[in-house]
Amino acid sequence: MLSSDLAADCTLLDGSESVSVTLRRPEGWTTIVVAGALRGSIARGETNFDGVTLIGDETVWHVPHASLGADQKLQPGDSIAAGDEVWSIVATQHNTFGTRWRCACRKQP
Secondary structure, rough: OOHHHHHHHHHHOOEEEEEEEEEOOOOOOEEEEEEEEEEEEEEOOOOOEEEEEEOOOOOEEEHHHHOOOOOOOOOOEEEEEOOOOOEEEEEEEEEEEOOOEEEEEEEOO
16 A cells, blocks of 8 residues: 555544634734644533533534644634635634644534
């Protein structure tokens, strides 16, 4: 098996996706393509995410920190796009020893 085949197989097995993350700042917007993002559900019984009350229809995105610049961080108001679907970030946590952002997001209509 070639290394490129192995990489593609790992992506299928771990469920990771390539997404576009848009950082929305007062000085302008920056869009970054991020490989290795993971999509999931809010944990059962989780009603509060870093101080934000959840309404039940949120999606959790895990975004690798290494894909962002050293001085960049995800924050509420930023967005994540996968295909033709876009989610607005409503709350973030810097998790897994600082290697990933855990983001509670709501799908945009």
